Amino acid sequence: MSRRPSWSLYVLAALFVGAGLLHFLKPAPYLRIMPPWLPAPRLLVALSGAAEVAGGLGLLLPATRRAAAWGLLALLLAVFPANIYMLQIHEQLHLPAWALWARLPMQPLLLWWVWRIGGVRC
Numbered sequence: 001m002s003r004r005p006s007w008s009l010y011v012l013a014a015l016f017v018g019a020g021l022l023h024f025l026k027p028a029p030y031l032r033i034m035p036p037w038l039p040a041p042r043l044l045v046a047l048s049g050a051a052e053v054a055g056g057l058g059l060l061l062p063a064t065r066r067a068a069a070w071g072l073l074a075l076l077l078a079v080f081p082a083n084i085y086m087l088q089i090h091e092q093l094h095l096p097a098w099a100l101w102a103r104l105p106m107q108p109l110l111l112w113w114v115w116r117i118g119g120v121r122c
Contacts, residue, residue, distance in 0.1 A: 009059060009117050016056030016072065023049020032093060035085040051075050059117060069118020076111050083107060 023030055027045050034041040051071060058068025086093065087100040114120075 008113070012113055012117050013056040013059045016052045016059070018056075020049045020052030020054075020056060023052065030082075033082045033086040033089075035081050038081075048075065048079060066118055066120060069114050069120050072114045072118070073111060073120070076107060076114065080107055 023045050027042070027049075030045040030048075031041055034044065038044060052075065055068045055072040055075065058064040058071070061068075083100075083104060086095075087097065087104070090097045090100050
């Protein structure tokens with residue numbers, strides 16, 4: 001990866017910051033897809049939104065990029081149950097199941113994108 005930030009970095013950062021802000025501006029859709037077995041749904045929606053904003057902004061700074069990427073990778077794994085639950089209740093949400101099935105493979109792609117942009121090394 002080159003030292004100079006790419007457009008991909010800015011798109012990814014904007015995606016996370018935008019999605020994170022939506023957790024605060026429009027929390028209802030996030031609350032609807034929260035699996036019922038998780039405690040304190042409002043708190044979890046706020047925390048995940050804050051983590052997305054912080055992670056997205058963290059990607060923009062070379063000094064915090066790797067830590068932000070690790071945090072976003074953990075977040076993406078943590079919210080995956082909501083994606084599965086969303087598929088399970090698709091009729092209540094008035095969403096077609098095919099669209100939610102098609103959405104599931106996006107998670108590994110996002111994980112890869114964060115991994116790549118963050119320069120994560122094991």
